[in-house]
Amino acid sequence: MTASAVWTAEIEATLGRLRLDVCLSGDLRPVALIGPNGAGKTTLLRILAGARSPLRGKIEIGDVTIFDSEDGTDLAPEHRRVGYVPQGFGLFPHLTALGNVAFGVAADRSSESQRQAAEMLRHVGAAELEARLPIRLSGGEKQRVALARALIADPAMLLLDEPLAAMDPIARRRLRAFLASHLAQVRRPTLVVTHDLRDVKALDAFVYVLEGGRISQSGSWDDVASKPTSDFVAEFFDVQDRELSPGCE
């Protein structure tokens, strides 16, 4: 990407039969990670968040090196300052919606953190769900709470794994807009996994295409869309004339 990269991730890892070998970077413009099912998107996000260590590679966010296989650096998840929304919600079942959102806010300003959390719930359209436990929430409601929880903690980087997949169309549109303005405002690098072209467009995201553990294409969405190198990209951008342009290799 550009020389002004805010984060870079150079990762080699294996997971079962999948071999992940990628190099990504980004600035403050949101980055969308797209790719077919099983390409390794969730695995990549989990590695960035610190769930597992890559075999080789280097990950930097801002001026902090959070992983480097050369010198053995491997920061614990709590020191990486990433906000992670896992695929499938991942709400704490013992906390109410408000409790979930307030979890990441420093506990010393208790009433203030409650207020902030309530405010964030309102932003994601879940104000009236404050007191509910996750088991009493619908799929889309859970996803809103999970998103609010990741946004409120003011992390150095956001990792969102299909954050809008269960939302209804209105919520999706509103939250896309909210996310775009929120990200522009807090100026945090963001990596968002999505299967929806409209998410990419709304966020005006830089696109990485992950296929079979490798980056097959990258660029602004209109760049990628105009020169699809695989069926997947062509389909994703609904490119009508499917003459695939040659890949980068």
Added chain:
Amino acid sequence: MTASAVWTAEIEATLGRLRLDVCLSGDLRPVALIGPNGAGKTTLLRILAGARSPLRGKIEIGDVTIFDSEDGTDLAPEHRRVGYVPQGFGLFPHLTALGNVAFGVAADRSSESQRQAAEMLRHVGAAELEARLPIRLSGGEKQRVALARALIADPAMLLLDEPLAAMDPIARRRLRAFLASHLAQVRRPTLVVTHDLRDVKALDAFVYVLEGGRISQSGSWDDVASKPTSDFVAEFFDVQDRELSPGCE
């Protein structure tokens, strides 16, 4: 709907603060259930599948009454002959993908059932995942297996809760097409929950709009799209001029 209804469901139930009060019916043409998050779609499907009993109402599939509060009929789930894909996959964690799919096929023709299951996995594009346990599957891969499992059992009615939500665009398009042709072939009534207009179109589904526990609108998708009675419907069908037509009540 028409007089040739194959199934009807008249249901009154409460769940927490939600009051569900609906009357739906359908013939062999697929029925799409759309509505905002928290409208009660999942709850309705779970009631149809037999997870909980409504307070009042009557549910008929084919010539079988599976629930009737008047005469106390309340068939157990295994006697309702419904195929259910829950929101969030619901795979059996102790069985491989193949084992999950073969679960519902009569066990007495063991090798035959394995063959059928493998065939169905191939149809949903998960042939190479046969031997994997769910914990080793990605989100979209899980969803394919769950769909295959529900389709293979040849139920009297299919209940699909956002069955394509985690799939990549290519898989989505292929499976939409497969589902449409499969449903046309087996001639089974189907109720599918979706937030994606393209699903509705591809299946050429009859549409029920559920909002706040009530059916706010119903009809062919172009009927509904042409006379939206709520913001939700307008947004769902991306109707450009938003003059809402009055509701049915």
Added chain:
Amino acid sequence: MKWARASVLSLGFLLLGLLVVPAMALLVAASPAELAQGVAHPLFGPSLWLSLRTTMLSLAIVVVCGTPLAWWLASAQGWPQRLADALVELPIVMPPAVVGIGLLETFGRSGLLGGPLELLGIQVAFATPAVILAQVTVSAPFYVQAAAAAFRRVDPDLLLVARTLGQSPVGAFARVAIPIAMPGLVSGGALAWARALGEFGATLLFAGSLPGTTQTMPLAIVLALESDVRAAIAISLVLAGAAVLLLLGLRLVAGLRPSDDATSRSKLS
């Protein structure tokens, strides 16, 4: 298929009957006057009080130390964990009396640690601390195993989210793993407490049976058994009744926490 369910369930109720019937038989055989006598028995008061104090303290120790141990056991499936997992059950397979001798060989005056402790002026054996050590040793395995089983079912993704939200491993453990595992911890704690309350053999050997100091309820009961079976039964029944009430209370308190949707669960099983 109704009868299949009924016949399977009836097996279960048969076992429930077996577990309840001994106490019921004793209750039927004992007259109210005998029960009253049991409560008035000179051994009753002091030993009940001692048992309550020591079992509560043992439970506290078991929970405070057993919870991290269980967490470590659940954290991975390597060799150290598997070995430790099996070793934790050592005090259950050995007859309690032998566990008592082992404790004596460890903490007794001539034991491995007894000498150094003696120099510090701490005498463990034949004093109330010995009662507690004996109870901790025999009851901890039950709590640790239950807790480890509960921790193994905590979704690692939730821990990851907690960590990314700034929690240290200990913080994620305390604020996420423990609350989620709580039902398992409570039921394991109830088992361990009950086991400590009924503990006899190791206490007799290691702590002796000195009224007021080391003579807990079961020791008093077995002592009474030697002189007056009826009185012993009466005391046991009072003990069992009190324990069941306490355990029932615990369940009511634990049950206040909303859990899985009760109606749909009962409809499905």
Added chain:
Amino acid sequence: MKWARASVLSLGFLLLGLLVVPAMALLVAASPAELAQGVAHPLFGPSLWLSLRTTMLSLAIVVVCGTPLAWWLASAQGWPQRLADALVELPIVMPPAVVGIGLLETFGRSGLLGGPLELLGIQVAFATPAVILAQVTVSAPFYVQAAAAAFRRVDPDLLLVARTLGQSPVGAFARVAIPIAMPGLVSGGALAWARALGEFGATLLFAGSLPGTTQTMPLAIVLALESDVRAAIAISLVLAGAAVLLLLGLRLVAGLRPSDDATSRSKLS
């Protein structure tokens, strides 16, 4: 924050030490010659064989009857379940000797059911069935509680799916709930088996102590304790060693089943 984790964990290892140290102390105190003598002791062979046979049979009964009972306990949180849940723990809170008397009052010659059984020509007391009944009674609660805790965590949606796929409640229980709960069932079974193996008090009272018929390993050990402490310790150590090996083997077999992602779990806790 590293030290916070270390200090919490060290509490756990302290407890692990306490659980292991009595056996180690005995092992240190015993010479290999004594261990060999223990194995050659005349009480050893027959009582070991009897213990193995009876505990295996008890475990089978506990599992066969306890699994449906646990399922029923886990199926809902109504009053009957809560009450039964607390009552299941009755045999733990009563000293085993008293449980033995209760069993005598039930199945003994003058007991509630003893008379009818006698007429049928069945004599329970002083015979091997009494050993098994005693073991089942004292060990079942541990299995039942562990199994109920495991069943409570089975996602009801999975049961619903199984039912819609044609399974009866019993079928869904057998093909979905049991496999999913298996790790909990195995660990509960191990606890119960260990408890049955160490059972002493109830057996002594209810079954008596006759070599080859009712004298299980713990009875032989405690008897040897009266005449020859060294021999008793040696026998116990051999018993404990064998049991730990068995429990370790069980864990290896159970561990072959792929579980949650081990690496990420251990990295997060």
Added chain:
Amino acid sequence: DSSERPLTVFAASSMTEVMQELALAFERERAGTRVRFNHAGSQVLRLQIERGAAADVFVSANREHAESLAGAGFADRVTPVAHNELVLVVPLENPAGLNTFADLVRADRIVIADPAVPAGQYTAALLSRAEEVMAESFGTRVLARVVSRENNVRLARAKVELGEADAAIIYRSDALSGARVRAIEIPLDVNVRAEYVAAVISDSSHHEQARAFVEFMLSVGGQAIFERHGFSAGVAS
């Protein structure tokens, strides 16, 4: 602090009641003294003393345990304090209809003490003597009816009290303290005598009191108490 500690007597569990009464009388005689007990099998008590339990007096149902403690320097001189004899006990309902020791062969379920404990050794001696004195094979026939060999005499008695066993061979003192059993004397020419001994523990902090307690057991008053509980007299020094 150690002066406030009561005199601690480790006594065999078959002596629970008699020791209680001896202590009461002793406390009455020496105002300000308190006595407390730790009751268990003699072997267990010996083990506990060897492992450093703070005992002042050891009263054993078996000379050997006390002797070995004295031999190892844990205890002072071993003094016999009482004797006991074996009797046959039957439930009050007496289902087997036993009236004399010779009837024992008619019993269906007999419970005796295991040879691993002193009472069991005495019983074995008694049965082998009965084999000589009484009918041929008396002992073998009795042993064939034994359904349980108990760890201690009180357990054997409990089986009779609960009606599970038809008869048991136990100490006379235990027969006397059990309300729900009937004792049947065993002929003198067959019977054996059990001996109870006492010893003061060497590192007792109450040496003087401990010795006084042993002497009290041997006094006329002490021996009377023993006798009231079914122990035989005739050991007074």
